Amino acid sequence: SRPRVYMARKIPEKIWMPYKDQWDIQMWPYEDLPVSRTELFQQLKQADAIFTTLTDVVDQELMDNGKHLKIIANMAVGYDNIDVEYAHKKGIIVTNTPDVLTESTADLTFALLLAAARRLVEANQYIREDKWTTWSPLFMAGTDVHHKTIGIVGMGRIGEAVAHRAKGFHMNVLYHNRRRRPDAEKRIGATYVPFEDLLEQSDFVVCMTPLTRETEGLFDRKAFQKMKHTAIFINTSRGGTVNEQDLYEALKEGKILAAGLDVFQHEPIGKDHPLLQLDNVTALPHIGSATKDTRYQMMKLALENIELVLNGKKPKTPVT
């Protein structure tokens, strides 16, 4: 019989159509709602493969229910929603979608950096509220980006793509990473520094590190205290790398100047979230990789990984 594939999110028909004869495809019927845990639990009993997004927590209890499960194909570069260690213990393959989203996510990261520095969202809001009366010398005066120092925490593929953009703005590029990346240093002319030095020297501190046990809450009160009072903090990786209470206080008390955030500790957030009460926060709803081209490529790559594994082959992009 055909392998059973569960899609934990509704995706466009043209993406899964090519597989409809090979697989018995079951799909969560909503594009804008995450699958319920009960439904995922039920579906896992029979699934040979599942397609997940970053909103789907796949833990030990769920995997123990997946007696036939061979692959979890996550439509994201991050995989902190999956207990990968346990999956590997059970011989379940986990795949992610790196590379195809690198440039788009770097574009968004830089857009957010520019927006936070030059107060774009605040300025847009100003006109919409009909407050624009005149041009004035220091009206909406922000922070220069060009020739400043950017500190990238997490020099992976996306970090390097951000560094590349920063070079175009004649920025001085510092980075910190678990292991030094001499190849990247050569390619882009970035300088490796210890974490504390990066915090102290950077005008823009950009978090690009995956969420792991080591990086959880990495940006806390102590970290914000080390930053310049004029520093702008950007996060497009995972909200869990930040202690949001500490960030709120740092922004409120002027320990740092502003923040641009695409990710939050508990998503989604609403307008009552403390960080949204601050004018010096530019907030986005986790749209780092959100271009049509890139999202289609991510979906396709996840399905290719499923196809390979169900045919007994090695997936293209396994999480190791």
Ligand code: GLV
């Ligand atoms: C998005 O956050 C991703 O991990 O792809």
Ligand code: GLV
């Ligand atoms: C601003 O528009 C200027 O002309 O300086």
